[in-house]
Amino acid sequence: SQVFSDRVYTDYDSLLPVAEELGLTVQTSDWITRESAGYNTLLGKPELLQAIFSAESMEEKRNTEAFEVQPKTLVAARMVEYAIEEDMAFEDVADEVKDFLKSQGALDKAVSEGELALGSLEAGQEVTGAEWSKPGMVTLVKRQGLHPEGLRAVFGVSKDALPAHVGMPIDDGRYVVFRVSKIVDLDEVTENDLDTAKRQLEQMMQQQQMDAYIASLREKANVRIKSDAIGLDGLNN
Numbered sequence: 424s425q426v427f428s429d430r431v432y433t434d435y436d437s438l439l440p441v442a443e444e445l446g447l448t449v450q451t452s453d454w455i456t457r458e459s460a461g462y463n464t465l466l467g468k469p470e471l472l473q474a475i476f477s478a479e480s481m482e483e484k485r486n487t488e489a490f491e492v493q494p495k496t497l498v499a500a501r502m503v504e505y506a507i508e509e510d511m512a513f514e515d516v517a518d519e520v521k522d523f524l525k526s527q528g529a530l531d532k533a534v535s536e537g538e539l540a541l542g543s544l545e546a547g548q549e550v551t552g553a554e555w556s557k558p559g560m561v562t563l564v565k566r567q568g569l570h571p572e573g574l575r576a577v578f579g580v581s582k583d584a585l586p587a588h589v590g591m592p593i594d595d596g597r598y599v600v601f602r603v604s605k606i607v608d609l610d611e612v613t614e615n616d617l618d619t620a621k622r623q624l625e626q627m628m629q630q631q632q633m634d635a636y637i638a639s640l641r642e643k644a645n646v647r648i649k650s651d652a653i654g655l656d657g658l659n660n
Contacts, residue, residue, distance in 0.1 A: 426445065428497065431499040468490055474488060486501045544600065573601060585604065
């Protein structure tokens with residue numbers, strides 16, 4: 424850990440040297456803000472977010488110092504792109520809107536088929552063609568790569584209803600179903616575990632509130648999209 428902390432400081436203009444030395448992988452996050460790391464949970468520690476948006480990081484593109492975001496897990500970050508939120512003319516984003524609506528159409532289809540499959544599983548029936556990943560144990564601290572929304576869904580399952588299935592759409596346009604086979608209590612919970620779990624829960628609550636807010640805006644706005652106005656041929660294909 425000391426080597427990692429030292430190298431991200433001395434090689435301040437890149438994370439590659441320390442990654443190559445220690446056999447680590449440099450990952451690129453989605454867009455984040457000063458207030459929230461969104462689904463990038465490893466960046467959600469307030470001190471790390473503050474460091475990412477510091478003058479040294481934004482103006483000089485320096486690495487942040489290493490922060491312990493989970494027990495025995497250090498993270499350093501480097502800002503590679505910064506953008507100010509702004510309104511854009513429709514002509515500038517028409518192609519992106521078209522692509523989004525097409526993907527939304529595909530997502531709607533995936534949700535419909537996924538919910539049908541979920542209903543079959545809840546009725547005790549097997550689903551033809553379903554591909555299950557390797558089973559594993561997850562906790563609020565050790566998500567094992569599980570999407571935050573999926574984590575929230577899984578932890579909403581009652582012990583009295585096992586095995587249980589929960590389903591949800593995810594960002595890449597798929598609908599995923601989680602099977603919960605058993606629930607076990609942890610033998611020991613440390614203060615670090617509690618702090619990490621608290622941050623995870625806060626991030627999930629923030630995302631839930633944001634989703635509800637956006638849904639309410641859509642309902643109030645009564646938005647209607649005229650597909651013929653932007654040439655959305657084949658949206659329903």
